[in-house]
Amino acid sequence: MSEFKAAGFSDEFGGGPDIVGLTTFTSPYYFVPPSGSTAERPSSAPPGMLRFNTDIGRLEVWRNDHWATILGESPNLGDQNNTNSSGGTGVRGLTGGGYNPAKSDMIDYFTISTLGNAQDFGNLSEARYWTSSHASRTRGIWGGGAVSPTSPNRTDRIDFVTIASTGNATDFGNLDASRYGLGSCSNQIRGMFAGGYQAPGSQISNLDYITIASTGNAADFGDLTVARYYMNSLASSVRGVFLSGRTGTSPYTYHDTIDYVTISSQGHAQDFGNLLAAVSSGQAASNSTRGIYASNENTALNTIQFITISTTGNAQDFGDLNAAQQQGSATASPTRGVIAGGYISAYVNTIEYVQIMSTGNARDFGDLSAAIGNTGSCSNGHGGL
Numbered sequence: 001m002s003e004f005k006a007a008g009f010s011d012e013f014g015g016g017p018d019i020v021g022l023t024t025f026t027s028p029y030y031f032v033p034p035s036g037s038t039a040e041r042p043s044s045a046p047p048g049m050l051r052f053n054t055d056i057g058r059l060e061v062w063r064n065d066h067w068a069t070i071l072g073e074s075p076n077l078g079d080q081n082n083t084n085s086s087g088g089t090g091v092r093g094l095t096g097g098g099y100n101p102a103k104s105d106m107i108d109y110f111t112i113s114t115l116g117n118a119q120d121f122g123n124l125s126e127a128r129y130w131t132s133s134h135a136s137r138t139r140g141i142w143g144g145g146a147v148s149p150t151s152p153n154r155t156d157r158i159d160f161v162t163i164a165s166t167g168n169a170t171d172f173g174n175l176d177a178s179r180y181g182l183g184s185c186s187n188q189i190r191g192m193f194a195g196g197y198q199a200p201g202s203q204i205s206n207l208d209y210i211t212i213a214s215t216g217n218a219a220d221f222g223d224l225t226v227a228r229y230y231m232n233s234l235a236s237s238v239r240g241v242f243l244s245g246r247t248g249t250s251p252y253t254y255h256d257t258i259d260y261v262t263i264s265s266q267g268h269a270q271d272f273g274n275l276l277a278a279v280s281s282g283q284a285a286s287n288s289t290r291g292i293y294a295s296n297e298n299t300a301l302n303t304i305q306f307i308t309i310s311t312t313g314n315a316q317d318f319g320d321l322n323a324a325q326q327q328g329s330a331t332a333s334p335t336r337g338v339i340a341g342g343y344i345s346a347y348v349n350t351i352e353y354v355q356i357m358s359t360g361n362a363r364d365f366g367d368l369s370a371a372i373g374n375t376g377s378c379s380n381g382h383g384g385l
Contacts, residue, residue, distance in 0.1 A: 033059065038189060041067060058137070067237060068288055068334075090114075091333035091381030092163055094121060094140045095340045095368065098375035099129035100347035103147060107161065107169070108340075108369050110351065112333040112379060117366040118340075118351065122168040125159045132184030132233075133329070133376030134191045136212040137385055138163060140378045141172065143193050143218075146180040154178040154198060158210065158218065163380045173217040176208040183233035183284075184376065185240045186212060187263050187384040193218060194242045194269075197229035201249045204229075207261065207269065222268040225259050232284035232330075234291040235384035236309040238262060241272060243293050246280040254278035254297075258307065258315070263384070273314040276305050283330035285337040286383035287356050292318055292337050294362075297326040304354065304362065309383070319361040322352055327373035332356060333381045340368055340377055347371040 035052035042049070045062040053060050053067075060067045090113035098104045105127035108118035124131075128145030135141060143158040156178040159169035179196030186192060191210045197203055205227035208218040228245030235241065242259045246252045256278045259269035281297030286309060293315065294304045302324040305315040321339065328342025339352045339362065349371040352362035 091379050093331045093333075093338055093340075093377060093379040094133070094135075094161070094163065095329060095331075095375045095377045096121075096124055096133060096140075096142050096169075097128050097131040097145055098341065098372035100370070100372045103127040103129050104370075104372060104375075106370065106372070109166070110338075110366065112331075112336050112338055112353075112381070115365055118368045120369055121166045122161065124169045125171055126155060126157055128155055128157075128180075129374035130180035130197075130230075131374075131376040132182045132193060133331075133378040134184045134186035134212075134233075134235075134384075135163060135378035135380055135382065136186065136188050136191075137380045139212050140380075141184075141186070141191050141210070141212060142169065142376050143184060143191075144175055144179050144182050144196060145376075146374075154180050154196075160212075160215075172215045173210065175218050176220055177204060177206055179204060179206075179229070181229035181231070183231040183242050183245075185233035185235035185242075185263075185384060186382075187235060187237045189213070190263050192221065192233070192235075192240050192261070192263065194233055194240075195224055195228050195231050195245060203227045203245075203247050209263075209266075221266050222261065224269045225271055226255060226257050228255055228257070228280075230280040230297065231255075232282055232293060234284045234286035234293075234309070235263065235382070236286065236288050237384050238264070239309055240384075241286075241291055241307070241309060242269065243284055243291075244275060244279045244282055244296075246297070252280075254280050260312070272312045273307070275315045276303065276317065277301070281326045283328045283339045283342070285330035285332035285339075285356075285377075287332055287334045287337075288383040290356050291383070292330075292332075292354065292356060294321055294330065294339055295325050295328070295342070306356075306359070318359050319354065321362045322350070322364070329375045329377035331377040331379040331382055333379060334383075338365060338377075338379075341372045341375050343373040347373045 131145030158172040182196035207221040231245035258272040279296035351365040
């Protein structure tokens with residue numbers, strides 16, 4: 001094999017020429033791959049293409065059906081050998097807001113690749129429950145929620161935190177309508193809020209969105225196929241998916257509906273398929289390929305089910321939680337889904353996890369700092385990033 005050595009070379013336009021054939025780079029210093037924004041991603045890349053995404057500041061690789069971000073480590077997230085989950089290196093999960101026995105402004109955090117108890121992160125700008133949460137790689141967002149046991153008890157407030165640090169949330173802006181029990185998901189650029197409850201018997205179909213890196217009020221995106229609340233959401237970098245929900249007043253109507261949208265566009269949601277049963281108040285999370293949905297308010301199921309985000313179709317059985325519960329929240333890394341808090345016969349502080357790309361029952365992860373439910377969870381490594 002011949003070698004070609006050069007300190008540097010360029011073509012007449014200032015860029016490097018194409019090198020055709022089998023090539024080995026042996027520089028002891030660095031290799032600079034192609035780079036560009038998310039919008040500049042090639043539309044028909046060969047499998048394994050590597051590029052640097054200037055929007056998110058990370059390498060990404062084309063996996064034949066989507067761009068997958070290559071995760072790095074941040075010294076701000078601690079030591080992976082630390083047995084306390086707050087000290088681990090890797091994807092960080094946050095859980096905020098909630099109820100027991102009153103509304104809460106707490107934010108807990110944990111490192112998803114470890115096991116251990118959550119630690120205090122800071123506080124939301126307003127105590128609330130039945131809130132929703134999503135994140136980019138740098139910011140965690142909470143939107144909406146219930147703020148009082150009596151009507152009107154809903155808020156349109158949106159908060160944000162910087163995930164790699166700790167501290168209290170800062171005001172971001174406002175939703176297009178005050179509500180609670182809404183769904184929320186995101187990719188690296190956009191965050192979405194879906195549905196929600198406004199007054200007895202009044203649920204909305206609103207889809208609205210924000211640009212996570214900025215601040216400001218949410219803008220209209222479109223509508224769900226069915227107006228509903230106490231629903232859940234998950235995402236890949238391309239699709240936002242909205243699952244379950246209930247409508248009306250007691251006796252409530254529960255839904256097995258799964259909707260989806262293309263996050264980078266605008267428009268109404270389309271039908272994806274159906275869950276295994278008509279449910280609400282569960283927990284949903286995803287990596288870039290597979291979404292999971294766990295538990296149920298209607299009949300207190302411990303069922304976990306899954307979908308493949310890039311297709312359409314009905315959910316399939318995944319496994320079981322350790323106990324039938326409801327009103328928790330979930331988030332994920334590329335490998336693990338984590339389910340935090342909730343209500344069984346009382347509020348619980350348990351954290352459970354599953355390996356997303358396998359099937360099987362949940363296992364114990366650790367505990368939140370308090371027994372609580374109706375929280376909103378996010379991470380800086382979920383399936384939309």
